[in-house]
Each structure stands twice: as structure tokens, then as C-alpha cells.
Amino acid sequence: MKSLEILNNQKTINRIQMKTLNKIIISLVFLLTLKAGIVCAQDINWNDVENGNKHFVTLSLGEDNSSYYGLTYGYNIGNTKLPLILDAEFSVPFGEDVFDDWNSRIGLQTKLWSHNDLWWSAKASVVTRKFESEVASLLNFGSSLSTLFGYQKSKWGIAAEFTYDRSEITKIENRITKDYYPEITDGWYNTASGNFKIGLQANASIKSTNLFLRFGKTYGQDFENNPTVPFYAKVGISKSF
Amino acid sequence: MKTMKQFFKLSIFIWAILLVFGCSKDDFYEMDEPGLLVPLTVDEDPSLPSISLNGTLLHSEAFGNPEDPMIVVIHGGPGGDYRTLLCSRDLVDDGYYVVFYDQRGSGLSQRHDADDFTVQMYIDDLEAVIDYYRYDENQKVILLTHSWGSMLAAGFVNEYPEAIDGMVLAEPGGLTFDQMEEYLSRSLEVELFNEATNDAIFPDHIFAGRSEHEILDYKQSFWISFETAEGNTIGNPGPYPHWRSGAVAHSASHDYVVEHGFDFQNNLGNYTQKVLFMYSEWNEAYGEDWAEEVAAPFPNKEVEIVLGTGHEMFYFGWDDMYPKVLNYLNEIQ
Numbered sequence: 001m002k003s004l005e006i007l008n009n010q011k012t013i014n015r016i017q018m019k020t021l022n023k024i025i026i027s028l029v030f031l032l033t034l035k036a037g038i039v040c041a042q043d044i045n046w047n048d049v050e051n052g053n054k055h056f057v058t059l060s061l062g063e064d065n066s067s068y069y070g071l072t073y074g075y076n077i078g079n080t081k082l083p084l085i086l087d088a089e090f091s092v093p094f095g096e097d098v099f100d101d102w103n104s105r106i107g108l109q110t111k112l113w114s115h116n117d118l119w120w121s122a123k124a125s126v127v128t129r130k131f132e133s134e135v136a137s138l139l140n141f142g143s144s145l146s147t148l149f150g151y152q153k154s155k156w157g158i159a160a161e162f163t164y165d166r167s168e169i170t171k172i173e174n175r176i177t178k179d180y181y182p183e184i185t186d187g188w189y190n191t192a193s194g195n196f197k198i199g200l201q202a203n204a205s206i207k208s209t210n211l212f213l214r215f216g217k218t219y220g221q222d223f224e225n226n227p228t229v230p231f232y233a234k235v236g237i238s239k240s241f
Numbered sequence: 242m243k244t245m246k247q248f249f250k251l252s253i254f255i256w257a258i259l260l261v262f263g264c265s266k267d268d269f270y271e272m273d274e275p276g277l278l279v280p281l282t283v284d285e286d287p288s289l290p291s292i293s294l295n296g297t298l299l300h301s302e303a304f305g306n307p308e309d310p311m312i313v314v315i316h317g318g319p320g321g322d323y324r325t326l327l328c329s330r331d332l333v334d335d336g337y338y339v340v341f342y343d344q345r346g347s348g349l350s351q352r353h354d355a356d357d358f359t360v361q362m363y364i365d366d367l368e369a370v371i372d373y374y375r376y377d378e379n380q381k382v383i384l385l386t387h388s389w390g391s392m393l394a395a396g397f398v399n400e401y402p403e404a405i406d407g408m409v410l411a412e413p414g415g416l417t418f419d420q421m422e423e424y425l426s427r428s429l430e431v432e433l434f435n436e437a438t439n440d441a442i443f444p445d446h447i448f449a450g451r452s453e454h455e456i457l458d459y460k461q462s463f464w465i466s467f468e469t470a471e472g473n474t475i476g477n478p479g480p481y482p483h484w485r486s487g488a489v490a491h492s493a494s495h496d497y498v499v500e501h502g503f504d505f506q507n508n509l510g511n512y513t514q515k516v517l518f519m520y521s522e523w524n525e526a527y528g529e530d531w532a533e534e535v536a537a538p539f540p541n542k543e544v545e546i547v548l549g550t551g552h553e554m555f556y557f558g559w560d561d562m563y564p565k566v567l568n569y570l571n572e573i574q
Contacts, residue, residue, distance in 0.1 A: 065446045066439040093443060095436030101443060129447065133440040133466045134480065140447045167447045169269055172278070177462060180324075180482045185277045190269040195449045220450030225457065227445035 043212040043236050045205055046111050046119050047152055049076060049083045053208060053240035056085065062234030064218070065195075065227055066093040068103070072236075084110045100132040119159075122147045139171040140191065148201065159201045161216065166194035194221045197232055212236040273453035279462075279485050284351040291350075292342070294369040295362075300349035301342040303374055305333035310381040310406075310574075313340045313371060317388030319363075320461070320491030322348025322484045325556035328563070329385055335567055337383075340374045344393075346490030348483075352454045355493035360503050363494075364397050371404070383407040383570065387555055392416065396505040402512040407573040409566055411519045411547075411554055412527055416506040416535055418498055428475050428526035428552075437470035457488035476523025476551020506538040516542040517569040521558060523551040543569070 043058055056074035061067075070091025078084035089105040092098060107125030114120070122145070129140040143166050150159025170191040174184045199216015215233040220226045270277055275285050283291035283300045292301045300322075312332055316323040323341040332339050343350040345366055346358065371382055382405055386394040391413035398405050414428070415421035431438050441464045448460045464486070469477045516539045520532040529546070536542050545565050550558025 063433060066443045067433045093439040094434040095439050097436060101439065131443050131447070133463065135440075135463050135466050138444070138447055142446075165446075165449075167449055170447055174278075176465075176480055180484070181280050183276065183280070185270065188269045189272050191272060191447055193449045193451045195445075222450050222452050225450055225452050227449065228442045229445070
């Protein structure tokens with residue numbers, strides 16, 4: 001009898017695990033097939049996750065192919081043992097026209113492994129970018145994957161970051177260029193290409209408030225045609241609760 | 242249990258990578274397809290006027306009587322084109338044979354790989370253009386030039402002081418590498434938290450890590466908004482027409498001079514013909530003092546201001562520039 005109870009409990013546990021896993025897979029499929037693109041994902045102090053905090057809010061400003069400021073909200077849809085942070089970010093480049101250009105991002109990140117103070121996480125995101133100038137209007141969707149390997153103590157942490165930030169498709173509506181080249185073609189373009197980012201992240205923690213600093217180098221995926229500003233930097237203040 | 246969880250997490254991560262890389266987009270335009278986002282070049286469209294020389298095909302036109310004194314118009318950049326200089330055709334009615342050409346890899350001229358671009362290449366191509374259009378050895382040759390084109394003209398005359406019968410230099414950045422760098426530090430001053438800067442570099446998110454020339458040229462075109470933004474340093478009052486920004490020509494040429502340097506003034510003392518040196522009223526990075534400094538190596542020159550315009554003085558300031566150019570041409574006849 002006891003063996004049957006144990007077996008039933010094990011089956012129940014397995015069903016719950018499979019349901020959770022199915023939710024994860026479905027979420028990833030849905031998000032990744034939207035084909036969006038990302039800049040940087042949520043800054044997470046995994047100790048805050050283990051302490052049971054569910055909500056993560058970050059204000060940030062930085063430089064990443066434009067100077068920008070933004071707001072991110074994340075929520076742990078997993079648990080302290082199997083954390084899965086679903087987050088959304090909205091950022092705007094600096095400039096006189098405030099909302100003519102913007103980035104919005106939805107992402108998932110999880111801690112893949114940890115041992116003592118070491119941790120390894122992965123992020124998958126989709127991003128929508130909108131851009132307007134007198135040259136053209138662009139609506140871009142892309143995706144990105146990144147991995148961080150870090151060391152987190154109670155009051156500080158440091159991590160190495162590797163990200164592949166990919167553009168997928170873009171709707172191009174040309175403007176002033178049409179005056180000079182009437183045959184220019186508007187429409188949806190395959191803009192599949194990307195940048196690699198390699199950098200460091202550091203954080204200082206006071207209770208559930210973290211100050212993050214992230215910086216690194218950006219390379220075009222061919223390591224020849226690199227961005228005009230070949231580095232990125234971000235300062236953020238994050239609160240979890 | 243823990244191993245299973247870790248395995249599932251890693252599997253999801255790897256699967257996500259495969260999904261991202263496995264995308265296909267058969268229903269979308271391809272950015273590198275010729276003619277979609279940037280005009281066809283002369284090797285892609287045989288109907289465009291062109292001349293063949295030095296192993297390349299240059300977009301080129303000439304107007305007027307081929308036996309009249311020849312004016313060769315040299316555009317800026319590197320990587321620009323002669324579209325905004327077409328106003329110089331007015332000089333045909335004043336008795337000149339006016340020749341235009343897009344430099345190698347620029348405008349509608351044939352594209353070339355980065356390794357092809359050297360300073361001597363530009364000088365050799367200019368020599369070949371003159372030889373191509375020249376009626377006979379007695380025909381006078383005058384250079385009417387702008388910005389980088391003026392630097393190139395000075396370099397040509399520095400090497401061949403006997404070959405040219407007159408020059409109009411309109412705001413060359415500098416006649417040495419150090420002068421050029423000093424001018425660029427003022428004219429291309431970038432403010433990071435500024436709309437114009439962000440409008441120029443934001444497309445790096447989207448057109449990232451691609452080496453196809455068509456894509457690089459299209460991405461380069463977004464810098465137009467930076468050069469013509471309200472309050473821009475070089476005084477451009479608005480956008481101006483162009484055919485194609487030769488991104489590879491521009492970057493490769495700059496990389497070449499960074500590595501090798503240049504000095505276009507070490508023999509200018511032997512050029513005794515009068516030179517007309519022009520600068521614009523609204524270019525805050527240039528001004529009379531810089532004009533005098535850059536023009537100093539010429540023993541016989543006149544420095545003139547072009548009013549009511551910035552750096553793109555041919556397009557925006559031709560009404561004031563033309564009579565001054567014509568007056569100079571009449572003086573040297």
C-alpha cells in the first residue's frame with residue numbers, strides 16, 4: 001500500500017512537472033515565433049529570486065547603438081527552485097522627438113545551474129524596434145539569446161555576458177530618398193543579421209535594491225562590419241519585491 | 242531530479258537557438274538585391290553614361306564643346322557623387338567644356354573592394370579622366386572641386402604641378418593628415434544624447450554585421466540626417482540630393498590614410514598659377530582663419546567667402562559662388 005502511495009505521489013509530481021514544462025515550452029514557442037529582437041534583458045540578482053521575490057522593476061539608461069533610457073518589469077512565473085523570469089522592457093532613445101523611435105522587448109530568463117555563489121543563466125528574448133527619421137521609417141522584429149556566468153555574494157556580484165542580438169525582418173518605408181531615387185522599394189525585407197556582445201556586468205546590493213552596471217564590446221556577426229559605436233554600456237537600478 | 246531539471250532547461254535553451262537560426266524568409270525582399278534600396282551602378286545598368294579606364298567603370302558625363310577649355314568637376318566624400326555639383330553646367334554657356342565623374346566606388350561608379358582604395362589610385366584615376374576627355378595637349382585643364390575633391394586636386398597638383406592651368410578649391414578639409422583630422426574633429430562633433438546622432442546610429446541595430454555593399458550603402462545613407470540636422474556644425478540648411486553613398490569607398494579610404502597618412506602640400510610651392518580658395522559663411526568648423534591656414538602653401542591664391550550657405554555650397558550657394566568662380570576663370574584665361 002505504501003509503495004502504491006509513493007508511486008501515485010511520484011506520478012502526481014511528474015504530471016505537475018510536465019505541466020510546468022509544457023507551459024515553458026509553449027511560452028518560448030509563442031514568444032520566439034513572434035520573431036522580435038532585443039537589446040538587453042532584465043538585470044537579475046538571483047539571490048533575490050531565491051529569497052522569494054516575485055516582482056522585479058528596473059530603471060535604466062545606457063548606450064547601445066543609441067543612447068537610451070528605459071523601464072523593465074519582470075515576474076517570476078516559476079518558483080525559487082526553478083525560476084523563470086518573464087519580463088517586458090520599453091526603452092526610448094534620447095532626442096528631441098521622444099517617441100518617434102523606441103524598443104520594446106519581452107523575454108524569458110532562467111538560471112540553468114548554480115553551485116554555492118556561482119551561477120549560470122540564459123535569456124531568450126524577442127524585440128520590436130521602431131525608428132523614424134527623414135531618411136526612412138523602420139519597423140523591425142528580431143530575437144536574441146544570451147548567457148551569463150556570474151558570481152553573486154550578498155552585497156555584490158559580477159558576471160560575464162555573451163549575447164547574440166539578431167535582426168530578423170524589417171518593414172522599410174523610405175522617405176526623402178524617394179525624392180532622389182523614385183525607384184527605391186518599400187516593403188518587408190529580410191534583414192537577418194546580428195551583433196555579438198561580450199561584456200561584464202557588476203551589481204551592488206542593498207537588501208532588495210540593486211545597482212547594475214553593464215558594459216562591453218559589440219561586434220558585427222562577421223567581425224568586420226562592426227557598429228559605428230562598437231561598445232555598449234548600461235546603468236540600472238533595480239528593485240525586487 | 243535536479244539533473245533532469247537542468248537537462249530540460251539546457252534543452253530548451255538549445256532548442257531556442259535552433260529555432261532562431263532555422264528561420265527562412267522566402268516572402269521578403271532581400272536587402273542586397275541590386276536596385277531595391279540603392280540605385281544600380283554603371284556596371285549593373287549599361288544605359289548609364291560611363292567611361293572605362295584603369296580597370297574600372299566610372300559614371301561620367303561631359304557637357305559643351307570638347308575643344309573648349311576643360312573644367313573637371315571633382316566631388317567630395319570620399320564616397321560622395323557629383324549630383325549636387327551639376328549646377329556647374331552653367332559654365333558651358335561661358336565657353337567651357339565641363340566634365341563630371343563619380344570617383345571609383347562612389348556614386349553610380351562601379352563598386353570595388355576595400356583593398357583597392359589608395360590615395361595614388363584616386364590621383365591616377367583623375368589623370369586618366371583628364372586624358373580621356375582631353376582634345377589635345379594645348380587644351381587648358383581647370384579643376385573645380387569640393388571638400389575631399391579639393392584635397393584630391395591639391396594632391397594631383399602636388400604631384401603634377403605643370404598639368405593644371407587653374408583650380409577652385411571649395412573647403413578642402415586639410416592638405417595633410419593632421420589638418421584633416423583637426424577639421425574632422427570639429428565638423429563631425431558627435432553628441433551622444435542627441436536626436437541627430439541617434440538617428441544616424443540606430444540603424445546599426447537593424448542592418449548589423451552584413452558586408453554586402455548594397456546594405457552598407459543603404460545604412461550609410463542614414464547619416465544624411467546627421468549632416469543636415471537643425472543646428473549642424475557645417476551649416477547645411479537642409480537635405481541635398483545624391484545618388485549613392487559609397488560606404489566601402491568612404492571607410493576604406495579613411496582607413497588607408499589613417500594607416501599611411503598623406504601630405505598634399507610638400508610640392509605646392511612649385512604651383513605658381515593662381516588658385517581660388519573658397520569657404521562658406523555658415524560652416525562653423527571652417528571659417529576664414531582655417532581657410533588661410535589650409536591655403537597657405539599656395540604661393541598665388543585668392544581666398545573668397547561664399548555667402549548664405551554651409552559646406553554644400555555648390556547646391557545651396559551657387560548663386561553667390563558662380564559669379565566668383567567665373568570671375569576667377571576670366572582672370573586666368
